[in-house]
Every structure is written in C-alpha cells, then in structure tokens.
Amino acid sequence: MNVFRTLTLVTLFASAAVAQMEGHQMQGHGAMDGTGMVGTNPGTMQVVKVGDIELVAGYTRAMLPGQPVGGGFVTIKNAGSTDDVLIAAESPVSGRVELHEMAVVNDVMTMRQLKDGIPVPAGETVELKPGGLHLMFMDVNEPFVEGGQVSVTLTFEKAGTAELVLPVGPIQGM
Ligand SMILES: [Cu+2]
Secondary structure: EEEEEEEEHHHHHHHOOOOOOOOOOOHHHHHHOOOOOOOOOOOOOOOOOOOOEEEEEEEEOOOOOOOEEEEEEEEEEOOOOEEEEEEEOOOEEEEEEEEEEEEEEEEEEEEEEEOOEEEEEEEEEEOOOOOEEEEEEEEEOOOOOOOOOOEEEEEEEOEEEEEEEEEOOOOOOO
C-alpha cells in the first residue's frame, strides 16, 4: 500500500508542480486528478431526470488499495427557466460525499469544498469533471473496483433528489 501511495504522490507532484489540498488527503486526489485532467468516460450511466434537471454521463474511477477518497463526475443539465443548486450528495458506500471544486489559483492547484452547493442556472449545463467541479466520496468503505457501480443520491434545491448509479472506470494514470 505504501508503495502505491508513494507512486501516486510522485505522479501528483510531477504533473501538478506544487499541490495544496487544503486539508484533504493527497493520495486520493493524486490518483483522481494528478496525472492530467483528461477524463475518459468508462461506461454509460443511465440518464436520470428529476424535474427540469437531467443527469447524464456520470462515472467514477477505481481506487487504489487503502485510498480513502474518490471522485465522482456527472453532467447536469437544467432545461427549466428557474435556477437550481446541487446542495447535497450522499452514498451508501461512503461516510459522506462532499461537493468540491478544483482550480488553479496563482499557479497552484487547490481544492475546496463548496458548502453553498453547485449552482445550475436555468437553461445551462454544468459539467462535473476531473480538474474542476466534482463529487468527493469521503471515508469510502471499500475501494471502488473497475467494472463496478457506485450509487449516489444528489439533492437539488428546487428539483429534489435524484438517484444515480455511477459506473466505475479504470484507475487513472497508473
Ligand atoms: Cu475533492
């Protein structure tokens, strides 16, 4: 396990120069985002609609042994005329799911929790993807395995709750 973690950290620093995770566990984000920001959708998630919100192309990634956190990604379309907000996420496979943003600030890759949620303005599409907005599975019970599925419930301020089943794609960059 320590070898994997070391490799992941090396990869992270090699690609992202200096990473500041603001209290997050580095190895998790290294495996998720550290090797290049290019995501390939490994499987097809069933489209889910709730109110004016449509959720497509969701997925997550296999995790390294011992990795405690994992990222989740999905595209959110708001076909309505009312702004909405993704305010919460939860999953039976992890202690909690946070809404996160990754961004380069002053040439440094940083990540933060979005405690006010992720806005989904009327008529717009918001993409949760590697290197940007994402779901962060914290305190994961067992590492996600490629080919598996991860259930997650998203709660929107206006549209209500949506149940997604995210396919688990390959570990990135290993
Ligand atoms: Cu995160």
